[in-house]
């Protein structure tokens with residue numbers, strides 16, 4: 001008998017029923033909620049006269065809309081009335097139903113994909129869903145996690161289950177060791193560059209190999225977070241000692257007797273050696289350079305020593321057209337070196353790169369230096385109140401401030417620019433977020449995705465530089 | 472959910488790959504707590520020349536004459552055609568809400584991102600998958616002065632067009648039935664309530680820390 005993949009195991013252990021038509025009912029252990037994709041679900045639930053199936057499986061936070069300045073002033077002080085209503089609607093829904101929620105300015109509040117793991121609300125072996133595509137992040141814990149739509153948010157609230165179909169298995173092995181100054185962000189951008197934004201469609205991707213295992217939990221979350229940018233709703237990494245050490249002692253993690261039993265059960269959360277994958281890809285981690293995106297989707301990426309492609313040299317007309325359109329939008333010339341791209345703003349934050357380790361890496365680069373005068377703004381937005389507090393305890397806020405960065409309250413911020421933090425038309429931004437789509441960070445804005453260390457170095461230089469030469 | 476059986480209509484061709492949900496409905500409109508009101512902001516950044524914000528009078532905004540959706544010959548179109556990886560990016564169900572409210576009943580593309588594909592069915596929007604060379608042919612046909620008209624039929628899983636064009640598309644049977652019958656999925660799952668409870672009881676023994 002052939003072995004099972006990690007995804008197969010998670011699927012099997014959550015299968016409530018397999019229906020004749022190929023669909024299946026899957027049990028959901030953890031449902032995370034935020035203000036943007038939930039109001040219509042709560043409304044639908046109440047219109048149908050239904051109640052949540054299981055309250056304690058839900059955990060809510062506010063993140064997409066919140067201002068990143070003066071959160072302490074409270075929801076009533078939010079100047080945008082539409083944002084204010086959306087946030088207070090989640091507060092009201094959670095209060096009314098009795099769902100645990102971290103409200104704005106609660107130290108535990110922050111970006112939904114940062115707070116789940118931070119609280120131990122994301123555990124190995126769980127199924128985790130959220131009305132947000134970056135739910136893939138939680139797969140770093142050996143959990144089956146993916147984004148869902150608002151109708152499904154309502155479905156999970158009402159039934160604690162999801163109707164779904166099994167995906168295919170994909171294995172991406174990154175050999176090691178990674179080069180000095182090469183981070184998890186560079187690894188995942190490089191993978192997306194190689195397999196494309198639809199390379200993982202219909203698949204659960206398991207990331208493995210020394211290049212992955214050597215990463216901290218923060219780094220593993222960065223990798224799984226962007227599985228969706230390769231088209232895969234699910235990213236997964238097997239459980240090992242690094243996972244267990246991270247989870248131990250967190251508020252929602254099992255304690256005492258339960259902890260010992262859990263650790264035993266979690267030991268099986270890895271693919272069997274004879275497991276069969278539908279698609280297998282191997283990437284030489286040693287060859288990965290720090291990455292920078294030059295286009296309008298995450299597969300439009302190259303190494304820091306590289307150049308923007310020249311559309312004239314592309315034979316396929318559809319591909320050539322899409323590169324031309326991207327360069328036109330980005331205001332770049334074919335053949336231009338990545339290092340010559342001048343920047344207007346720098347954003348360090350988002351569910352991809354706003355954890356304590358990300359902030360440490362960026363602070364290390366900027367310590368004792370000054371943000372370039374050519375920049376309009378450089379901001380650091382911690383992923384949660386707890387990340388912010390930890391960074392302040394370590395004095396990182398002082399390092400950033402002294403260098404000319406703005407130090408903000410937690411939230412999604414300039415990752416999707418639903419609050420006041422956004423790019424102006426035509427502005428180039430070095431961003432540690434996950435999407436460089438047209439207008440993502442503000443209408444007409446031009447995003448370049450990079451690691452925190454690369455963003456920090458770019459802020460100092462005013463253009464992209466190879467951070468490896470700074471360490 | 473909204474029913475879908477068949478749809479005969481004009482096709483708006485957007486000749487692009489990787490059309491992401493940020494393009495379909497930009498984030499500023501996601502602040503709404505309602506399910507409606509998104510149609511006027513479908514493809515907002517491409518459709519209008521000036522920036523849009525929720526609550527403004529969109530009929531007073533400057534229209535981008537170069538964007539295909541604004542071409543009056545497509546008025547009343549109910550089918551949208553694009554290249555591969557349609558609906559990639561964010562999980563926002565506002566994307567199918569906006570498409571449906573604008574008047575689209577089906578999308579025709581080479582491939583879709585998984586979450587968008589799934590969300591479409593919940594809103595009676597049929598995402599049809601055709602092969603690249605069939606799309607090539609249909610894009611070619613849609614370049615003429617007269618808009619292309621197609622018939623999408625779910626029971627027979629076919630797309631029919633002019634000059635005898637006819638092709639079959641794949642769809643899994645669960646989704647097909649849900650669309651044809653306009654089924655209430657939550658009601659369907661709640662019919663398995665005993666099974667869900669039995670599962671919970673077993674798991675409570677095996678992994679008590681999850682309860």
Ligand code: SF4
Nearest residue numbers: 134350351412415416
């Ligand atoms: S940080 Fe960005 S990608 Fe992450 S949840 Fe917030 S908006 Fe989405």
